[in-house]
Amino acid sequence: MELDARKAKLVREILTEVNNIELLEKISKYLHKHLQQTMNRPCQFTVEELEQVLEQSQEDIKKGNISTHEDMVKEVFSKFR
Structure with missing residues (x-):
């Protein structure tokens, strides 16, 4: 499955399956933490x-x-x- 299709599937799952604010907050925090870590990878020096x-x-x-x-x-x- 290509990237756009996987993203769409994940969004659909969140929209249809997540009916709980606490779980949604956990997903959001995890995503932001992961994105922040990948943006600050070490060894990115010239x-x-x-x-x-x-x-x-x-x-x-x-x-x-x-x-x-x-x-x-x-x-x-x-x-x-």
Whole structure:
């Protein structure tokens, strides 16, 4: 089934089968969350942008602006506990 036909089928199912505002809100939230995640995919950098990030990282290392792996793990666990 091609994309337009699947979209139409989904819309028909929602219009005929969803008779509950809570379910409709859940569907809407899920759709918006999914669309937002796909729009903000990682690794969408140009080569030039990646080179700039690498240069900045190397400068930070030279200046001593670094954290150990252990420090980073502690910070992450403290935020998500």
